[in-house]
Amino acid sequence: MTTNVEFGASVDAAPPVLSVHGLAKRFGGVVALRDVSLELRPGEVHCLAGENGSGKSTLIKIISGAEFPDGGQIVVDGESRERMDTTSAIETGIQVIYQDFSLFPNLTVAENIVLTSAVAQRHKFHNARRARAQAKEIVEELQLDLDLDADVGNLSVANRQLTAICRAMISRARVIIMDEPTTALTHAEVTNLFVLVDKLRDRGVALLFVSHKLNEVLRISQRVTIMRSGAVVTAGPVEDFDIKSITKFMTGLDIDDVRTLPELSPEAEVRLEVVGLTLPGAFWDVNFQVRKGEILGITGLLGSGRTEIAESLFGIVPAERGTVRVDGESVAIGSIRDAVSAGIGYVPEDRLTQGLFLEKSIADNIVASSLSEHRTKWRVLDRRRIRATIDELFQKLHIQAPNAKAAVRTLSGGNAQRVVLAKWLATNPKILILNGPTVGVDVGSKAQILDLLREQARRGMAVIVISDDEPELVACCHRVLVVTKGRVSGELAGDDVSVETIQQSMAV
Amino acid sequence: MPSLRRLQGRNNEGTLLLVLIGLCVIMSLLNPVFFSINTAFSIMRSTTVPLILALAVLLVIISGGIDVSFPVVAIASAYTSVTLMLNFDFDYGVPVVFLMSACIGAVLGLINGVVIARFRLPTLIVTLATQGIFFGAMLTYVGSRYHPDLPPSMSRLSTVNVVNVVTSNGKAYLHVLVLLAVVVALLVWGLLKWTMFGRSLYAIGGDYEGARRAGFRVVRTQVLTYVLVGVIASLAGVAHIVMSRSANPQDLVGGELDIIAAVVLGGASIFGGRGSVLGTVLGVLLIQVINNSLLLVGVPGAWLRAAVGILLIVGIGIQTVSARRKARRVHSVEDAATPAGKEA
Numbered sequence: 001m002t003t004n005v006e007f008g009a010s011v012d013a014a015p016p017v018l019s020v021h022g023l024a025k026r027f028g029g030v031v032a033l034r035d036v037s038l039e040l041r042p043g044e045v046h047c048l049a050g051e052n053g054s055g056k057s058t059l060i061k062i063i064s065g066a067e068f069p070d071g072g073q074i075v076v077d078g079e080s081r082e083r084m085d086t087t088s089a090i091e092t093g094i095q096v097i098y099q100d101f102s103l104f105p106n107l108t109v110a111e112n113i114v115l116t117s118a119v120a121q122r123h124k125f126h127n128a129r130r131a132r133a134q135a136k137e138i139v140e141e142l143q144l145d146l147d148l149d150a151d152v153g154n155l156s157v158a159n160r161q162l163t164a165i166c167r168a169m170i171s172r173a174r175v176i177i178m179d180e181p182t183t184a185l186t187h188a189e190v191t192n193l194f195v196l197v198d199k200l201r202d203r204g205v206a207l208l209f210v211s212h213k214l215n216e217v218l219r220i221s222q223r224v225t226i227m228r229s230g231a232v233v234t235a236g237p238v239e240d241f242d243i244k245s246i247t248k249f250m251t252g253l254d255i256d257d258v259r260t261l262p263e264l265s266p267e268a269e270v271r272l273e274v275v276g277l278t279l280p281g282a283f284w285d286v287n288f289q290v291r292k293g294e295i296l297g298i299t300g301l302l303g304s305g306r307t308e309i310a311e312s313l314f315g316i317v318p319a320e321r322g323t324v325r326v327d328g329e330s331v332a333i334g335s336i337r338d339a340v341s342a343g344i345g346y347v348p349e350d351r352l353t354q355g356l357f358l359e360k361s362i363a364d365n366i367v368a369s370s371l372s373e374h375r376t377k378w379r380v381l382d383r384r385r386i387r388a389t390i391d392e393l394f395q396k397l398h399i400q401a402p403n404a405k406a407a408v409r410t411l412s413g414g415n416a417q418r419v420v421l422a423k424w425l426a427t428n429p430k431i432l433i434l435n436g437p438t439v440g441v442d443v444g445s446k447a448q449i450l451d452l453l454r455e456q457a458r459r460g461m462a463v464i465v466i467s468d469d470e471p472e473l474v475a476c477c478h479r480v481l482v483v484t485k486g487r488v489s490g491e492l493a494g495d496d497v498s499v500e501t502i503q504q505s506m507a508v
Numbered sequence: 509m510p511s512l513r514r515l516q517g518r519n520n521e522g523t524l525l526l527v528l529i530g531l532c533v534i535m536s537l538l539n540p541v542f543f544s545i546n547t548a549f550s551i552m553r554s555t556t557v558p559l560i561l562a563l564a565v566l567l568v569i570i571s572g573g574i575d576v577s578f579p580v581v582a583i584a585s586a587y588t589s590v591t592l593m594l595n596f597d598f599d600y601g602v603p604v605v606f607l608m609s610a611c612i613g614a615v616l617g618l619i620n621g622v623v624i625a626r627f628r629l630p631t632l633i634v635t636l637a638t639q640g641i642f643f644g645a646m647l648t649y650v651g652s653r654y655h656p657d658l659p660p661s662m663s664r665l666s667t668v669n670v671v672n673v674v675t676s677n678g679k680a681y682l683h684v685l686v687l688l689a690v691v692v693a694l695l696v697w698g699l700l701k702w703t704m705f706g707r708s709l710y711a712i713g714g715d716y717e718g719a720r721r722a723g724f725r726v727v728r729t730q731v732l733t734y735v736l737v738g739v740i741a742s743l744a745g746v747a748h749i750v751m752s753r754s755a756n757p758q759d760l761v762g763g764e765l766d767i768i769a770a771v772v773l774g775g776a777s778i779f780g781g782r783g784s785v786l787g788t789v790l791g792v793l794l795i796q797v798i799n800n801s802l803l804l805v806g807v808p809g810a811w812l813r814a815a816v817g818i819l820l821i822v823g824i825g826i827q828t829v830s831a832r833r834k835a836r837r838v839h840s841v842e843d844a845a846t847p848a849g850k851e852a
């Protein structure tokens with residue numbers, strides 16, 4: 001471990017702006033953080049890596065004052081304190097840029113940059129001209145190409161991010177924490193961002209990149225801290241790691257890398273055929289087939305059109321042109337009803353708002369989409385059959401709750417996801433489309449959910465998994481389609497499916 | 509294209525202005541009587557009260573809420589002031605009437621604001637409820653009598669005109685209270701543009717959670733908004749009583765939809781975060797011109813309600829469709845990818 005010694009020596013000169021020691025946090029009975037320590041030095045880019053649910057977001061929330069720790073210390077400029085609140089976090093120069101940026105879509109870029117600091121300084125009046133000049137100053141200083149008078153709602157994701165960074169800088173940020181900064185960006189945009197990051201580093205800003213997508217973030221980071229199940233597994237200079245070792249530290253076991261595919265006979269019939277599917281502005285001329293028992297992955301960057309393709313197949317935003325055939329029969333999908341009666345089920349990306357009735361019980365949620373299949377010949381609901389379906393799925397999916405009467409709101413991410421899955425399995429769909437099936441789910445549940453998909457495929461269901469999580473695609477998909485700018489730009493099948501090949505074809 | 513965009517305005521004010529001008533031209537061709545100072549003055553007169561009310565509603569709508577209690581607040585505060593003056597037989601002049609009414613309006617607005625902001629209740633439901641409560645309370649405790657004679661200061665004001673012109677169609681008058689509408693419009697414009705309060709309204713309407721995270725004092729701003737709505741509405745109430753030369757507690761009530769329609773037509777987004785004083789002025793004018801002109805060309809009065817309804821749907825339709833288009837444009841990758849080509 002000679003590197004550690006060098007590493008210690010080289011940065012001794014710069015004392016940390018912010019450090020945390022031995023942080024602990026519990027939510028109810030669940031341990032979110034255990035003895036977590038982290039140091040941020042001026043002028044460094046620090047990568048905080050970890051799976052979803054590893055405690056990264058809890059740590060950011062504690063640093064930014066949105067949550068209070070149960071134990072441990074936060075040290076700012078050598079001064080130790082037990083907790084941070086939002087106001088003092090901003091005053092000490094800690095700025096968090098969340099994935100949604102928290103910008104106001106109805107205001108201009110200039111206003112977005114200036115308003116927050118004006119609020120912090122308790123201004124009473126607003127001078128549009130002076131505000132614009134202030135915004136212009138920071139934008140020019142950072143040499144950015146931003147239209148100050150454009151509405152933020154009309155900006156690309158990359159430009160929104162730049163706006164958020166300008167907003168942080170105008171509040172004299174010394175620590176900028178960015179949540180998944182590269183996930184939604186194209187290659188060229190990432191390069192732009194990194195040019196800016198270098199400028200910020202020169203000014204002595206400490207940046208903490210929180211990410212589970214590592215290939216890009218590693219390019220620019222100096223140090224890495226890796227978390228797993230609420231604890232720091234390892235930390236050190238970036239040279240000590242490569243993607244493989246980081247992935248191993250993040251997941252513990254390489255469960256995800258095991259490629260296990262349900263058997264697919266070469267003669268299996270085509271379940272779903274999509275020809276020339278087009279929705280101008282979102283995707284164009286999409287063609288693919290999924291056979292009985294096949295798991296097809298669809299991937300692409302955020303905004304590439306992958307979600308829109310799924311939503312059009314499920315009738316949420318119907319496609320304008322193209323043919324969809326289910327079991328060889330052409331079906332017109334103009335609404336969600338059409339899709340459901342054609343045998344298509346959809347597990348949305350944002351299941352908390354789109355997929356579940358949060359206040360209702362697990363049981364009610366499970367049968368919510370399949371009530372019409374649970375009727376007697378008199379067309380009234382068959383209580384006994386409903387009970388049976390609920391019991392079966394509740395057991396089979398290992399939903400962790402005292403019983404099926406618990407409200408869905410009380411469940412963790414992994415368990416909520418299982419309820420959505422159960423809901424669609426209860427309808428017995430021919431085709432199940434899952435958008436980000438394991439986002440926000442811990443590693444153990446992830447493996448179980450993937451197993452469940454494999455089992456459904458084995459029984460003849462055609463499964464489409466939409467995801468940007470490469471290991472997950474590799475773990476369960478027979479084939480992977482890559483969507484770029486609304487078009488299918490590549491297809492990987494059989495042994496060609498690997499994390500590297502997927503990343504390469506997305507990068508084009 | 510950019511110059512055209514500018515003319516169109518941030519909230520389609522340009523389009524609205526064109527429609528308004530077009531309508532006036534058509535009406536003048538159909539019926540030459542329409543094109544006269546008399547018509548212009550009469551439209552301005554009938555616009556006064558709706559415009560002041562609309563400016564109040566604009567504030568709530570920008571902040572992402574809706575208020576349906578404002579007509580009741582307007583009439584309740586003005587009618588109560590007049591009743592007090594008549595019952596106790598005092599009259600310290602018109603400014604005192606406005607002040608008294610504004611105080612009552614502020615209290616009623618405060619009730620709305622506190623209930624909505626403290627308990628985070630849906631604004632429509634709360635104001636529906638308070639509308640009933642305020643109206644009932646006024647009829648019970650203040651009275652339901654129609655006052656045909658106003659206190660002297662008010663009845664004197666009701667005959668004051670700023671402009672008197674003799675035209676071929678007889679005399680044309682412009683009532684002095686038109687100036688009140690102009691002043692309120694300028695004040696609201698300045699409030700929205702030049703104060704942090706105004707900017708916070710836009711921020712809260714754009715993203716409530718985001719505004720909270722950014723450190724805006726969301727609760728305070730909301731409470732203050734409803735107080736302001738109460739005050740502005742109460743001015744409209746007094747203006748209405750002065751201009752109709754009598755105090756009827758049943759007046760204005762039920763007119764909330766026309767006003768909200770005018771504000772939304774004027775480009776304010778019903779989802780919050782968008783809206784302008786200019787748009788609101790044009791929206792109110794448009795509705796008044798339509799009311800006025802349809803009668804002139806002989807359309808039965810019953811159809812006026814339908815016309816306003818149709819106009820509202822068309823207005824909101826245009827707004828929603830263009831917003832959806834815009835949203836799709838942003839999501840589409842081609843747009844998102846282009847800026848990346850530029851060098852930072």
